[in-house]
Amino acid sequence: MxxxxxxxxxxxxxxxxxxxxxxxxxxxxxxxxxxxxxxxxxxxxxxxxxxxxxxxxxxxxxxxxxxxxxxxxxxxxxxxxxxxxxxxxxxxxxxxxxxxxxxxxxxxxxxxxxxxxxxxxxxxxxxxxxxxxxxxxxxxxxHYVQRVMGRQGAELHRAHDPARDQSYFLFATTSAQLDFLRFxxxxxxxxxxxxxxxxLGLGVAGKPDSQDICFVPDGDYASLVKKLRPEAETRGAIVDESGKVLGQHRGLIHFTVGQRRGLEIGGAPEPYYVLRLDPETKQVVVGPKRALAVRAARIEGINWLGGDHAGPITAKVRSLAKPVPARLDGDRVVFETPEYGVAPGQAAVLYAGERVLGGGWIAETERAELLPA
Missing domain, CATH: 3.40.50.620 (HUPs)
Known part of the structure; x- marks a missing residue:
């Protein structure tokens, strides 16, 4: 006890x-x-x-x-x-x-x-x-995060156990909510x-953790999207950056930026990755990994918990990614070195050490200069 x-x-x-x-x-x-x-x-x-x-x-x-x-x-x-x-x-x-x-x-x-x-x-x-x-x-x-009382009030920090940390998913927590929340x-x-x-004799002691997205328990999110939005099954072309058609796809919902598997294209001189998705033309644009390099990302809906923090920061652009050195320039997150697989729709979450400073939704990315092959 x-x-x-x-x-x-x-x-x-x-x-x-x-x-x-x-x-x-x-x-x-x-x-x-x-x-x-x-x-x-x-x-x-x-x-x-x-x-x-x-x-x-x-x-x-x-x-x-x-x-x-x-x-x-x-x-x-x-x-x-x-x-x-x-x-x-x-x-x-x-x-x-x-x-x-x-x-x-x-x-x-x-x-x-x-x-x-x-x-x-x-x-x-x-x-x-x-x-x-x-x-x-x-x-x-x-949730596996920590609420720490700081000089200016309650702060949101990463969990003690990094393997369980859920701070990336809570970046939008407001200061008012944090005052009322306990973790x-x-x-x-x-x-x-x-x-x-x-x-304590709780019957759920051995219950498995929830997997995948809660409303897609079988992991087949594409089928759910097709059920809700039948037009999501619209086919289109897989093209390289010059516009050359390399193959066909069964719908944009099967792809995300940075994806390599499932492209089903032939004749590429090296492994190709998804660089971007064009909903207007229904095209999946692919290219070599070096073309994925991003120097900055513009974010929307910024939620700031960092008070007057002005020191070094790191940014995390995927839930399973490690935070990398960056700086916040207005609504742009600028990476110290090129970052890969930065996808619009995901979040960029900002940290100062273990503290969550805030974050926002990635609206668009700025491509870095192409690195040598």
Whole structure:
């Protein structure tokens, strides 16, 4: 229990028994342990789950958060802990703000990140309103990031365990939201979280982590986009930068910038990669890897958490990429050395060491001078 109490520092003023914590529960092991940590503080704890699919679909869906089985698992955990659990139907807003946006982004030749859009909409904005309506002192989630109190207030930092860090997906968190949010797992490795779940007798202790995009549990996102937007199946040409036709494709939704596999072209003098997608001509433009080199990216919808920070920064342009030295020049992220595979639609997230300074959506890229072969 001592380990549980140490891990469960919710940064709330005493007495904790007079406090109320709302926990966002997806039905997985992470949010379930957060609920246990919250309950262990002595504060009144309420579990809240958003149902993000219509009821009939949710009951039969497996392997994705906030679906039928996951709602049952969240309720079972709350029963085990002796805390209240509420389910709110947000299927309509999830479809319009996340799923439809996902399909439209692919049609526009961009590579979307639906997890960020979900955090910006149903998971944070909607949950915030619910938590405040319930009179909560904070909203706790199972994200692997850290909330650190700095000189100018709450700061967002990378997780202690770099393999689990989710800060890239939370760059759009606002300062006001950060004041209200708590991330109890940010300083813990995942094995310890599972150990706590087993120690507490939670039935989800051995439950596998969710894979891929939650609303595409089989990983076949192209089929989902085709179902929502039949025009996404429009065929077109695969061309090199001179316009020479090298092959044909089955739809832009099957490609993203930096992709090498699945091009099915012949006669190229060296391995070719996707350089850009043209939704107007339906062309996939390909070329050698050196043509992917980008010196800067213009970003939109910038969310800044860095206060008056003016020191060195790094930028991360893909969820699995490592942050690289860069600088922010207005709405442009300028890389110290050419960066590869920078795709419009993705996010550029800025860091100062472990601290998240903010970020924005990549709108377009500036190509570096072609490097020698």
């Amino acid at each position: 001592r380990a549980i109490m140490i891990a469960g520092d919710f940064q709330l003023e005493a007495p904790l028994k007079a406090r109320r914590i709302v926990v966002a529960m997806s039905g997985g092991v992470d949010s379930s342990v957060v609920a246990a940590l919250a309950a262990a503080t002595g504060a009144e704890t309420i579990g809240v789950t958003l149902q993000l699919y219509d009821h009939g679909e949710a009951v039969g869906r497996a392997g994705s958060c906030c679906a039928g089985r996951d709602i049952r698992d969240a309720r079972a955990v709350c029963d085990r802990l002796g805390i209240a659990h509420y389910v709110f139907d947000h299927a309509s807003s999830f479809k319009s703000e996340v799923i439809d946006d996902f399909a439209d982004e692919y049609l526009a030749g961009r590579t979307p990140i639906p997890c960020v859009k979900c955090n910006m909409g149903p998971k944070f904005t909607d949950l915030f309103a619910l938590a405040r309506d319930l009179g909560a002192d904070c909203l706790a989630t199972g 109890p797992l940010g300083g813990m490795p995942k094995p310890q979280v599972r150990e706590l779940a087993a120690e």
